[in-house]
Amino acid sequence: FADGKKWKIGFSQVTTIEPWRAQFNKDIIAEAAKHPEVELIITDGEDKTEKQVADVENLIRQEVDALLVSPKESAGLTGVVQQAIDAKIPVFVLDRNVDTKDYTQFVGGDNALIGRAAGEYAVELLGGKGKAAGNVVEIWGGMGTQPAHDRHDGFHEFTDKEPGIKYLLDQQSGDWKQDQAYNIMANALKTNEKIDLVYGHNDPMAYGAYLAAKDVGREKDIKFIGIDGLPNEGVQMVNKGELTATFTYVTPGAEGLRQAIKFLNGEKVEKTITLPTERITKENAAKILKDNGL
Ligand code: FRU
Numbered sequence: 001f002a003d004g005k006k007w008k009i010g011f012s013q014v015t016t017i018e019p020w021r022a023q024f025n026k027d028i029i030a031e032a033a034k035h036p037e038v039e040l041i042i043t044d045g046e047d048k049t050e051k052q053v054a055d056v057e058n059l060i061r062q063e064v065d066a067l068l069v070s071p072k073e074s075a076g077l078t079g080v081v082q083q084a085i086d087a088k089i090p091v092f093v094l095d096r097n098v099d100t101k102d103y104t105q106f107v108g109g110d111n112a113l114i115g116r117a118a119g120e121y122a123v124e125l126l127g128g129k130g131k132a133a134g135n136v137v138e139i140w141g142g143m144g145t146q147p148a149h150d151r152h153d154g155f156h157e158f159t160d161k162e163p164g165i166k167y168l169l170d171q172q173s174g175d176w177k178q179d180q181a182y183n184i185m186a187n188a189l190k191t192n193e194k195i196d197l198v199y200g201h202n203d204p205m206a207y208g209a210y211l212a213a214k215d216v217g218r219e220k221d222i223k224f225i226g227i228d229g230l231p232n233e234g235v236q237m238v239n240k241g242e243l244t245a246t247f248t249y250v251t252p253g254a255e256g257l258r259q260a261i262k263f264l265n266g267e268k269v270e271k272t273i274t275l276p277t278e279r280i281t282k283e284n285a286a287k288i289l290k291d292n293g294l
Helices: 019-033 049-061 074-086 111-125 146-159 178-191 203-215 231-239 253-264 282-291
Strands: 007-013 038-044 066-069 091-094 105-109 133-140 164-167 197-200 223-228 245-248 272-275
Touching: 007 019, 007 049, 007 253, 019 038, 019 203, 019 231, 019 253, 038 049, 038 253, 049 066, 049 074, 066 074, 066 253, 074 091, 091 253, 105 111, 105 253, 111 146, 111 197, 111 223, 111 245, 133 146, 133 178, 133 203, 178 203, 197 203, 203 223, 203 231, 223 231, 231 245, 231 282, 253 272
Parallel strands: 007 038, 007 066, 066 091, 091 105, 105 272, 133 164, 133 197, 197 223, 223 245
Antiparallel strands: none
């Protein structure tokens, strides 16, 4: 703007401690740096719904020109997203949705597709279509989030067709956290002599399960599948042979901000932007690390 006016864009992030969230913030900050006409305000919900709700209320009071929000969970954030919409603030929902479709745009990965890709690969690892057999531990992400449900449903579209596959846990959530997944897996290992495959809804949890297995000397008997595929996290774990596979879940940081700017500039934006995914195994991990200078 010639008069020095800036677009004030607020971004309510759920937490900053998880590696994927740290990358997400890096991506949005790097994108903002390319747009001198944008003032970006980032808040940290500290992984608590109440804190994130207060953050969004605060951003509404500051009269941001656009609101970006990546919710802790759907139900708890829906009211405040609706408040922003009612205040005529364009809202961009990133990665995890809310229980309204009234927002301007959703930007995120296709979690059902990722779940299906993981399920199809699990079947292959356990012996192939029609022959797959084994005991599977699934560690859920946050129960109140769409990604966890989609990652579960997609996976089971493939694995449920295999009568030889048995599930050892009933909806155990590690809330996306490595330490919680470690405890779930440590218990599962105590009560089950044979575990063949672990499906963690993200890489930190797949890795937590791997560490639990390693601590009792059973990690070599088990395949571990995760999701996120950050070069400095999941890809490295695959390359080291800790995880068998991961699926990239690109952060919506850069794309989300670009879309908001586009909208503020008067252009039309699509209701949903779906970010791509890729399977990472030993076959391509080293190359991806090299491409990322790691
Ligand atoms: C980070 C995270 C990622 C996961 C995403 C799902 O908070 O748990 O690991 O892919 O959120 O919403």
